[in-house]
Each structure stands twice: as C-alpha cells, then as structure tokens.
Amino acid sequence: MRRFEYHRADTLEQASRLLTDLGDDTFLFNGGTDLLVEIRERLRRVRNVVDIKQIPGLSDITYDETRGLTFGALVTVGRLERLPLVCQRYPNLRAAFASLGSIQVRNRATVIGNVCRASPSADTIPPLMADGAFIHIYSRTNMRVVPLAEFFTGPGKTVLARGEIVTGITVPPAGDNTGKAYLKHGRRKAMELSTVGVAVSLCMDDGVCSDIRIALGAVGATVLRAPEAEAMLRGTRLDAATVKSAANKATEECTPISNVRASADYRRDMVGVLTGRAIKQALEAFA
Amino acid sequence: MNVTAPIEEREFKIVGKSVKRDDVLEKVTGEAEYTGDVKLPGMLHGKIKRAATAHARIKSIDVSKALAYPGVKAVLTHENVPRVLHYGSPHPRSASCTKDQYILDDKVRFWGEGVAAVAAISEEIADEALDLIEVEYEPLPAVFEPEDAAQPGAPLIHNVGPGGNLVLDPVRVNRGDIDAGFAQADFVLEGTFSGGRPHPAYMEPNVCIADWDGSNKLTFRTSTQTAFMVRGILAEVLGLPLTKVRVLVDHMGGGFGAKQDCFQHEFLCALLAKETRRPVKMEFTRHETFVAGRSRHPCKVWLKQGFKNDGTLVARDMKLVYDSGAYGSHGPGVTIVGTNAATSLYRCENVRLEGRCVYTNTPINGAFRGYGVVQSYYALDIQMDEAAERLGMDPAELKLKNVVRAGDIAPSGHPILGHGLEICLQHGIDVLDWKKLRNRDRTPDPKHPHISKGWGIGCEMHGSSAYPGIKEQGNATVKVNEDGTVTLLTGAAGLGTGAHTALAQIVAEELGVRFEDVGIIHGDTDVVPWDIGAFASHTTYLVGTAAKMAATKVRGAVLERAAMKLQVTPGEIDLSEGRIFVTAEPGRFMTVAEAMGPSRGIPAANIVANGTYEPTKSYSFAAHFTEVDVDTETGIVEVKRVIPVHDIGRVIHPIAAQGQIEGGIQQGIGHTLTEDYIIDKKTGRSLNAGLVDYKMPLSMDMPDIETIILEAAPDPGGPWGAKGVGEDPIIAIGPAIANAIHDAIGVRFHHYPITPEDILKALREKGA
Known part of the structure; x- marks a missing residue:
C-alpha cells in the first residue's frame, strides 16, 4: 500500500479547511471501505486523508411524517439496514443496503460515503434517487441542499466544491400510498457490484399511479432517471401492457457500456426486465 | 472382474469417524501461524516489477533511481541474477519436459511477467521504488490464442522445446481400429468444445520468506504443496547442496494444485535475501496471484464419436489443444493426463486421441484440481448426453450402459481394481x-x-497418484514416545484439507492408541522424511499407506517390549486403545506408557520406524x-x-x-x-x-x-x-x-x- 498522511478533524470547519489547505489528492476518510481499497489497489492517488469520524452531530437518524427520514454522514449502512423503520417503510432502501458488500463492510461503510463515491453502479443511489432524496452540504460560508438527482456530474464526480462536505441526506416520508422496490442484478447473490440496478418508487391513489420515479444504476455515466418511461406510467392503472411498453422505453433511455461484467446490449435488456419486475414488486405493497 | 485383492476388514475404532481436527481451534481463533504471519528481525520486503507488455525484448533497464531511493536495499534484474535455465514444474521429465524458464530473462513473454525485483525496509517503499525502475522494451509480435500460436510463421515465444510454439510433441493415443469403429457406427456425433481460464483463487496469496544464516544456509518459508521439490530446485538453481536449503511450510490457505510450481518470486526472494544478508519476505497481492500464479489451461476440444442404435459406443476420435500460457509449467503433464483420460470414462474399444499444448503470450497455466481432465470429460460427458437425446434414450440409461467397468484398462494403462x-x-x-x-x-x-x-x-x-507419469513414493516415520504418545513425521503438506488428521487417524488405528495420542510433525525438510508433495488426490492413499506401514512396524516393536515386561511371548498379547493385554487373560495388561517407559535396570525404549510405499494408482x-x-x-x-x-x-x-x-x-x-x-x-x-x-x-x-x-x-x-x-x-x-x-x-x-x-x-x- 502506498503511504499517505492521516489528519483528524474534530469539527466540520476544521475538516473543510484541511480539504482546502492540503490541496489535491486529499480525501475525506469515513468508513474507508472504498478509499483504503483504492489506495491499496493503486486505483486512486492519495496524499492525505481527513478523518471525520470524531465530528459530533453526524451520527443522528431522525424520522417524522412531514420531513421524512434524515441521517447523518457517519451513519453506517449496517445501522440503517437493521433499523425497523427502514425495514418497514423503505423496503427499497433496505434491499439496497443489504446488498452492499458484506456484513463486515456494511458495519464500516456509510451510506453517504457510497453516495459521494458517485459510482454509477452504487447500490444506495437508485432507491434514494427514486425516493427524491436531498443532500445537505456544508461549506465554511454557507449550507446548501441539493436534490440527489442533481448531485452527480459524471462517474466519480459530483457538484461538491473543494471544502464542501456532505453532512446528511433526507428522504421524503413514505406514505401509505407508496410502493417501493430496488432490484440488483449481478453475477452472484452477495459481495457483488451491480451489473444493473433498478429502483422504482410509486404512489397509487384509487388504483391509479399518481406518481412514479424510476432510477437506473450501472447503465450510464451516473445513476439515471427514466423520465419518458415514468411519463408513460403516470395516470395509468399500471396494467401489464403499459408496464411492458414503459419498461421497453426505459431500455432506450439508458446509455450502458460494455465491460467484463456485461455487454451494453445485455445491460439494456436487463433494464427492461428489471423495470417490469420492480414495478410489480413495488405494487405488492398494495396487495 | 470383481475386487479380489485382500482388503483387511476389522472393526474400526478411529478410521471412519469424524474426529476433531487438531488445527480447528487455532484456525478459528486466528492463532494458526501462516507464512505471511511470520516476522523475522531485520526483515526486508520484496516486490516485483512487472511488465506492461505481452512480448518484448528488454533493451535496457535503469535501476539507478530505485537503488538511490531511501530505504531500498537491493534491486535485481536479468543482468545480476544467475542465468540458469530450469523446468517450470517441480516434477522434471513428467509434468514438465523442457527447461524453458530463467529467474529473470532479457525477454518478456506475457503481460505481468516479472522483470526486476526490489528489497526495501518496508512494503510501501519497495512498492514505490518499482515505479523508479525504467525499462525500455523492443516490442515483439505477440500471440494470444493457441490457434494463432500454432500457425506456421507465428512469432516464436521460446527457442527451446519442439518448436512451433509446442510445449511438447503431440500426445497420441491409439487403441483398437478407429476406422473399423466408425464403419460399425449407425450414427456419428461431432462437436467442438471449449473451456475458459478458471483461477484457483486460494485464500492465502503466494508468500515466502528467505533467510540466510552465517553458514550460508538458506531457510526458506513458503506456501507450497511441494516443499521438497522447492528445496531441490532452489538448491539446483542456487548451486547449493540439499543440506544448505531448508524449506518450512506450516499452515496453508489452500493451493488446489497451483502451489506446486517453480515460481519466479521464490528464486527472487532467496536472491534478494542473499544479496542483502537480511531476511526478505515476498507476498503476492491478489492481483499477482492471478497474473503470476497459475490458472487452469483453457482448452479447445474436437470430439467425434460413433454410436450404434442400441447405444454402444464404437469409435472415439478426439483432439485437444491446451493453452499453456507463456511457459510450460505443468502443460506436458496436464496434456498427457487430460488426453489419456479420454480413453476411459465411457467404454470404447476404438480410440484415437491427440493432445497438444501450445505456448501463448498469456499468464502461465499450471496444475489445478482436475488436471486436464475437467476439460476432456466435459466434452465426453456432454456428447454422451447428446447421443442419448439422438437415440431418444434416457441419458442415465445410456451412461449406465457405457460406463467403464471392472477389468477395463484405466487411462494409466493398468486394470482398475x-x-x-x-x-x-x-x-x-x-x-x-x-x-x-x-x-x-x-x-x-x-x-x-x-x-x-x-x-x-x-x-x-x-486417479489417486500421478502414476504412471510420476513413479511416486510416500514416506512416513512413526516414533513412540516414553509416555505412550506417538509422533508421526510426514512431508505431506497441509493445504487445509485435513490430510494430517486422516494420517493421524490411520496411525492411531493401526497402532492401537487413541487419536489424541498421535502428534504430527510436518513441513520441515530438515526433519521429516522426503515427500513428493501434496497433489494428485494422493495424500491419504499414498502417505496414508506409508504411515500405516510404519505404524505396523512400531506396533510390533512395542508388543515385543511389552511381552518382555509381561513375561509372555508377543503372540500372546494385543494392543488396543493404548492398552497392551494378554489375550487369554484381559485382566493382565499394561499401558503403552508402561511398556515404553524406563523401569528398574531398563532405560526407556526408543522405537522408531519408517514406512515407504511406492504405489501404482487407484x-x-x-x-x-x-x-x-x-x-x-x-x-x-x-x-x-x-x-x-x-x-x-x-x-x-x-x-x-x-x-x-x-x-x-x-x-x-x-x-x-x-x-x-x-x-x-x-x-x-x-x-x-x-x-x-x-x-x-x-x-x-x-x-x-x-x-x-x-x-x-x-x-x-x-x-x-x-x-x-x-x-x-x-x-x-x-x-x-x-x-x-x-x-x-x-x-x-x-x-x-x-x-x-x-x-x-x-x-x-x-x-x-
């Protein structure tokens, strides 16, 4: 493993200042499950890491019926995965969290770390995006809130400026009229990166789909929404034929690449299959 | 032919029982010491610079910056290591047939091949120093598929061996009359089959530690299935007598066959330690276990078989091409075993087989569980299923009709018992x-x-054992201690399969002591009897028999001593569960400890016996x-x-x-x-x-x-x-x-x- 300098920040301000002052090749160090592997495998050049694990106030999880679910930057995937609220109200998040890495990794890794890594195949991003989550960003001059859908600018790239730190995520409340699903497609059942991931969050009012969001993972430079497919489904009763044509539409809205995990054509096919299956699974909430 | 050879029946006390392995607790608690856990005083860390090109001549290597880098103690290149041509596998003239490897060469034959090695005071510094080594390459045309490599005029990867990028002369096996066989066929099936390049991915990456002492003796810890073979090849290449090389291997995190090769890093580690006069550890990253470890040979198989309408198989014509990668390694052995295997499985009197093994500019393929047979039987078995489909028969029925039976000649050439x-x-x-x-x-x-x-x-x-390719020998030494416990010395490696436990069970059963009373010493070539290595599914069969033979001998000696003490003849007493008793008077007994220990006027006994077994094959x-x-x-x-x-x-x-x-x-x-x-x-x-x-x-x-x-x-x-x-x-x-x-x-x-x-x-x- 290549050598790097370790810095510990006790406040957000200090962490932010270190990020600015230490210059290029400085990264926040939180769970470290991705960063340390990248250093070890020489995938990322790192001179400095800034440990934020001692900063107070970033470990909270709150839920209320108007604001929804908010959790801080230090909240691990494992903690959320086991939270009864997540299991009951957000089966999509629960599925994504439970599919990330191993139990050991999930007990170190944070959801916000996975989000900020901005991998197109990150498991936590599609369901958070389909749920319309917001990101809370700290900087030394102001705080801002950005919709997750606007957070990513490319593979590994986000709107974060130097010195900005994500402090938390808010997921809108999960009402009784909502149905949610996340389906991950990989080469094996655990310890796997998504070949394709599809998240669907929908609202049903009197048997009619009043809203639906579809987010597609690992089939573009960032996690993508499928707006045209969504539009085809809104206002319908989500009958089999409509779902099928919308799923087909989703295959046209993604931009996958070919690599050792799968070909672009196969990924496109799976977007179609999984979109149909995810809608079906989301509707099971009303069965 | 039925099984007629005598196999002793007895009421087993220990064999056939799932006794508790003696290494379970230390493995579960993490206390078991693997090679990578060992830290020696003053130990340096070695790393290998790997080529980012598949086929090239090295025009120049500049190591001056790496040598000047603080913490770096030595850098080796082809210019300052012994230039000794050696075999790729540790089983010369059987698994290998051509010496085609140097420790470091002025040529690169696959992407990832080592071109230089660094020893430094930390792994990080060694790793960083690799980037400071400047290598200038003259690229050579490369071939990545056996079909391309075997074409006339293809770039030659070696200038040794039979030529034409062949690793060995084609293996040809003919039995019966192939043409007459096809002439009897009611229908013929023909197909091509291919296998990928699976990698064993054992949990413990390859690792070794070299340490030279003041008498110029090398102690070499390494994760290997073939400690004595490593000793032999290190001694040969380093020009040392066997007394000056001691190989140690304790626990291993798997091998699956692939840890029985002459690995470049093992030579480099020994040489870096010699150069620096300090212990050097070299441990593969996971990436290196793929690139510089060994995988299964990719294989193309063409198979044509003739069948009668009643399902009888009358002719088998088969060609196999194994991709050896850039060096021979186990290519010859794999080709011979994989090709010969196709004489059997499903009976056929008229067989024509041809196996080839071809060099390509890809990472080295070697021994791996199933050794060439995975590839050939995949084709044979699937085509048998196809024949059943064609005949409208149940595949189970067709397979049952055609499977080999008692009396058939095995791939090894002898009747199977x-x-x-x-x-x-x-x-x-x-x-x-x-x-x-x-x-x-x-x-x-x-x-x-x-x-x-x-x-x-x-x-x-x-088969269990590599016969007839290798005429094997299993050895064991059994000692009975004065407290009645027993020590088994074996060279068989413990890959993690529990083989040592099985050997201890065999000794305890044969000798008549409790399983817990048998201790095992293994993995030290200076101490244990010579061993060919743990491979070919043979440890229990081969070394187990040797251990049983040694146990029989010490049992006899223990009984003799006890008879003297009990004042009876050895024929009148028996030994069971650590107690020696007079058969006619079971109340008259002594423990093995009492028999072995000193008594007035008699010193403690020293009872040691060797068992040597040279099997054919089962x-x-x-x-x-x-x-x-x-x-x-x-x-x-x-x-x-x-x-x-x-x-x-x-x-x-x-x-x-x-x-x-x-x-x-x-x-x-x-x-x-x-x-x-x-x-x-x-x-x-x-x-x-x-x-x-x-x-x-x-x-x-x-x-x-x-x-x-x-x-x-x-x-x-x-x-x-x-x-x-x-x-x-x-x-x-x-x-x-x-x-x-x-x-x-x-x-x-x-x-x-x-x-x-x-x-x-x-x-x-x-x-x-």
Whole structure:
C-alpha cells in the first residue's frame, strides 16, 4: 500500500479547511471501505486523508411524517439496514443496503460515503434517487441542499466544491400510498457490484399511479432517471401492457457500456426486465 | 472382474469417524501461524516489477533511481541474477519436459511477467521504488490464442522445446481400429468444445520468506504443496547442496494444485535475501496471484464419436489443444493426463486421441484440481448426453450402459481394481427416482413463468497418484514416545484439507492408541522424511499407506517390549486403545506408557520406524445429479440441488471427505457459470485480475448438496481400501450443470463458463 498522511478533524470547519489547505489528492476518510481499497489497489492517488469520524452531530437518524427520514454522514449502512423503520417503510432502501458488500463492510461503510463515491453502479443511489432524496452540504460560508438527482456530474464526480462536505441526506416520508422496490442484478447473490440496478418508487391513489420515479444504476455515466418511461406510467392503472411498453422505453433511455461484467446490449435488456419486475414488486405493497 | 485383492476388514475404532481436527481451534481463533504471519528481525520486503507488455525484448533497464531511493536495499534484474535455465514444474521429465524458464530473462513473454525485483525496509517503499525502475522494451509480435500460436510463421515465444510454439510433441493415443469403429457406427456425433481460464483463487496469496544464516544456509518459508521439490530446485538453481536449503511450510490457505510450481518470486526472494544478508519476505497481492500464479489451461476440444442404435459406443476420435500460457509449467503433464483420460470414462474399444499444448503470450497455466481432465470429460460427458437425446434414450440409461467397468484398462494403462462408477450412477438413479424425475410435469410454475427447471447428470473418474507419469513414493516415520504418545513425521503438506488428521487417524488405528495420542510433525525438510508433495488426490492413499506401514512396524516393536515386561511371548498379547493385554487373560495388561517407559535396570525404549510405499494408482468415481433453474428473461442459471454420489473406497474421515466434495462442487459451479480469468486478446493484458470482477460462488449461491459417499469399491493400494477424493468433485459437476441446462431450455452449450448472456442469446436463436 502506498503511504499517505492521516489528519483528524474534530469539527466540520476544521475538516473543510484541511480539504482546502492540503490541496489535491486529499480525501475525506469515513468508513474507508472504498478509499483504503483504492489506495491499496493503486486505483486512486492519495496524499492525505481527513478523518471525520470524531465530528459530533453526524451520527443522528431522525424520522417524522412531514420531513421524512434524515441521517447523518457517519451513519453506517449496517445501522440503517437493521433499523425497523427502514425495514418497514423503505423496503427499497433496505434491499439496497443489504446488498452492499458484506456484513463486515456494511458495519464500516456509510451510506453517504457510497453516495459521494458517485459510482454509477452504487447500490444506495437508485432507491434514494427514486425516493427524491436531498443532500445537505456544508461549506465554511454557507449550507446548501441539493436534490440527489442533481448531485452527480459524471462517474466519480459530483457538484461538491473543494471544502464542501456532505453532512446528511433526507428522504421524503413514505406514505401509505407508496410502493417501493430496488432490484440488483449481478453475477452472484452477495459481495457483488451491480451489473444493473433498478429502483422504482410509486404512489397509487384509487388504483391509479399518481406518481412514479424510476432510477437506473450501472447503465450510464451516473445513476439515471427514466423520465419518458415514468411519463408513460403516470395516470395509468399500471396494467401489464403499459408496464411492458414503459419498461421497453426505459431500455432506450439508458446509455450502458460494455465491460467484463456485461455487454451494453445485455445491460439494456436487463433494464427492461428489471423495470417490469420492480414495478410489480413495488405494487405488492398494495396487495 | 470383481475386487479380489485382500482388503483387511476389522472393526474400526478411529478410521471412519469424524474426529476433531487438531488445527480447528487455532484456525478459528486466528492463532494458526501462516507464512505471511511470520516476522523475522531485520526483515526486508520484496516486490516485483512487472511488465506492461505481452512480448518484448528488454533493451535496457535503469535501476539507478530505485537503488538511490531511501530505504531500498537491493534491486535485481536479468543482468545480476544467475542465468540458469530450469523446468517450470517441480516434477522434471513428467509434468514438465523442457527447461524453458530463467529467474529473470532479457525477454518478456506475457503481460505481468516479472522483470526486476526490489528489497526495501518496508512494503510501501519497495512498492514505490518499482515505479523508479525504467525499462525500455523492443516490442515483439505477440500471440494470444493457441490457434494463432500454432500457425506456421507465428512469432516464436521460446527457442527451446519442439518448436512451433509446442510445449511438447503431440500426445497420441491409439487403441483398437478407429476406422473399423466408425464403419460399425449407425450414427456419428461431432462437436467442438471449449473451456475458459478458471483461477484457483486460494485464500492465502503466494508468500515466502528467505533467510540466510552465517553458514550460508538458506531457510526458506513458503506456501507450497511441494516443499521438497522447492528445496531441490532452489538448491539446483542456487548451486547449493540439499543440506544448505531448508524449506518450512506450516499452515496453508489452500493451493488446489497451483502451489506446486517453480515460481519466479521464490528464486527472487532467496536472491534478494542473499544479496542483502537480511531476511526478505515476498507476498503476492491478489492481483499477482492471478497474473503470476497459475490458472487452469483453457482448452479447445474436437470430439467425434460413433454410436450404434442400441447405444454402444464404437469409435472415439478426439483432439485437444491446451493453452499453456507463456511457459510450460505443468502443460506436458496436464496434456498427457487430460488426453489419456479420454480413453476411459465411457467404454470404447476404438480410440484415437491427440493432445497438444501450445505456448501463448498469456499468464502461465499450471496444475489445478482436475488436471486436464475437467476439460476432456466435459466434452465426453456432454456428447454422451447428446447421443442419448439422438437415440431418444434416457441419458442415465445410456451412461449406465457405457460406463467403464471392472477389468477395463484405466487411462494409466493398468486394470482398475476398485470399480465404482456403475454403482454410483445406479445409486443416484434409485435414490432420486430418476425415471419419475425425467417424466415429471414440465409445466412452469404460474407464479414464476420465466423459470425453467432442468435435471442433468455428469460422470467422472480420477486417479489417486500421478502414476504412471510420476513413479511416486510416500514416506512416513512413526516414533513412540516414553509416555505412550506417538509422533508421526510426514512431508505431506497441509493445504487445509485435513490430510494430517486422516494420517493421524490411520496411525492411531493401526497402532492401537487413541487419536489424541498421535502428534504430527510436518513441513520441515530438515526433519521429516522426503515427500513428493501434496497433489494428485494422493495424500491419504499414498502417505496414508506409508504411515500405516510404519505404524505396523512400531506396533510390533512395542508388543515385543511389552511381552518382555509381561513375561509372555508377543503372540500372546494385543494392543488396543493404548492398552497392551494378554489375550487369554484381559485382566493382565499394561499401558503403552508402561511398556515404553524406563523401569528398574531398563532405560526407556526408543522405537522408531519408517514406512515407504511406492504405489501404482487407484481410481475414484462419481456421478453428480443436479437440478438447475434457468431464468429465461435474465439468463441467470441457479443451481438448486446437487446429489453427488462418490465412491472413494474406505472413508477415513467422513466430514473431511464431504468437505472436499462440497468444496469441489462450489469451485465447479463457479467454473461452469461465472469464473473466467479474461485476457485481452488484443494486448494480452489481464481484464479481471482480482476478486472485484472474478466472481466465485459464495455461500448464498450454493445449492443444497446431499452428499452420498459409497464404500463399494475399495482399492487394495490404499489404507484399508481408501482412495482419493480431492479432485473428483470438480470434474463431474460441470457437465452435470450443462446437461441440466439443456434439460431446462433445450439448448446445448459446449463451453464454460455459460454466462447469462450466452443463455439469452441461445434462447433468442432458438426462437423462444
């Protein structure tokens, strides 16, 4: 493993200042499950890491019926995965969290770390995006809130400026009229990166789909929404034929690449299959 | 011919029981010391600079910046290491046939080959120094496929060997009259098959530590299956007598055959330590275990067989081409074993086989569980399934009709004694009620209309010991201590299979002491008797017999001494559970400790005996029955159930044997469905050299396995009829899965791995 300098920040301000002052090749160090592997495998050049694990106030999880679910930057995937609220109200998040890495990794890794890594195949991003989550960003001059859908600018790239730190995520409340699903497609059942991931969050009012969001993972430079497919489904009763044509539409809205995990054509096919299956699974909430 | 050779029957006290392995607690608690755990005072860390080109001549190497880098103690290149041409495998003239390796050469033959080595005070500094070594290459045209490498005029990778990029002269096997055979055939099946490049991915990456002492003696710790072979090749290449090389290996995190090679890093580690006069450790990264370790030979198989309408197989014509990668390693052995294996499995009197092994500019392929046979039996078994389909027969019935039987000549050229394939197949058919399974209702479950279910059978046989390729020898020394405990000294490596436990069971059983009273000393070439290595599914069969022989001798000596003390003749006493008693008067006894210990006027006994065993070979057999679910929308194949029926002769430790079978199935499922080490065919670069994109099945991917072990066909060559089990399971599961997929969706696959994309593509072509 290549050598790097370790810095510990006790406040957000200090962490932010270190990020600015230490210059290029400085990264926040939180769970470290991705960063340390990248250093070890020489995938990322790192001179400095800034440990934020001692900063107070970033470990909270709150839920209320108007604001929804908010959790801080230090909240691990494992903690959320086991939270009864997540299991009951957000089966999509629960599925994504439970599919990330191993139990050991999930007990170190944070959801916000996975989000900020901005991998197109990150498991936590599609369901958070389909749920319309917001990101809370700290900087030394102001705080801002950005919709997750606007957070990513490319593979590994986000709107974060130097010195900005994500402090938390808010997921809108999960009402009784909502149905949610996340389906991950990989080469094996655990310890796997998504070949394709599809998240669907929908609202049903009197048997009619009043809203639906579809987010597609690992089939573009960032996690993508499928707006045209969504539009085809809104206002319908989500009958089999409509779902099928919308799923087909989703295959046209993604931009996958070919690599050792799968070909672009196969990924496109799976977007179609999984979109149909995810809608079906989301509707099971009303069965 | 029935089994007629005498196999001693007795009431077993320890053999056949799943006694607790003595290494379990230390492994579970993490206290077991592996080579990588060892830290010696003043130890340096070695790292290897690897080429980022597949075929090139080195024009120059500049190491001045690396040498000047603070903390770097030595840098080796082809310019300052001994230039000794050596074999790739440690079994000269059998597994290898041409010396084709230098420690470092002025030529690069595959992407990732080591071109220089650094020793530094930390792993980080050594790693950083690698970037400071400047290598200038003159690129050479490269070949990545055996077909291209075998073309006339293809760039030559070596200037030794038979030429034309052949690793050895083609292996040809002829039995009967092939033309007459095909003339009798009512129909002929012909097909081409191909296998990918699965990698063993053992848990413990290759690691070694070299340490020279003041007398110029090298102590070499390494994770190897063949400690004495490593000692021999290090001594040869370094120009030392065997007394000056001591190889140590304690616990190992697996090997699967691939840790029996002459590895470049082992020589470099020894030389760096010699140069610096300090201990040096070299430990592979996971990436390096792929690039610089050994994988299974990719193989292309052409198979043409003639059948009669009653299902009789009358002719078999087969050509195999194994891809050796850039060096010979075990290529010759694999080609010989894999090709010869095709004389058997399903009986056929007229056989013509040709096996080739070809160099390519890709990472080295070597020994790996199933040693060439995985490839040839995949083709043989699938084509037998196709013949059944053509005949409108149940494949179980056709396989049962054609499987080898007692009296048939084995691939090794001698008649097989313990013959069990027919029994395995029939047992599985009965247990599963196979006919009913075949004729089941195939309507899809309305809840899962996209799931197609299928059942398939795969058969295999595999030898214990590498005879006749290697004339093997197993050795054991047994000592009885004055407190009645027993020490077994063995050179057999402990890969993690539990082989040492089985050996201790055999000694305890034969000698008549408790299992807990037998201690094992292993893994020190200065102490234990010579050993050929742990491979070829032979440890229990080969070393087990040697240990039993040694135990018989010490038992005799113990009885003699006890007889003297009890004032009877040795014939009047017996030894059981650590007690020596007068047979006619069981109340008159003494313990082994009392017999061995000093008494007035008599010093303690020193009883030591060696056992040396030179076997031929036994064969183990298996039929695997498996059920798969094929998702016709995603192409994902899920193996749901496996019923492996094995005949392995006398079972020494049932749980360990079952563990071998389950592990082999896990590995075989991976090779058949997901695992393939991919080399870019344009550059020779590895595309998935790591566990991120090389996917082995994990516990969640595993089916229900209902292991059945029969003891129906013991071989007199093993202890109480025991045979090997290590390699068998990985051979049978592959064709079983491919046949089950055909049963599910009506599509034949002739290659592995069979990926979801392959399934979808085939279903579309079929117009489903």
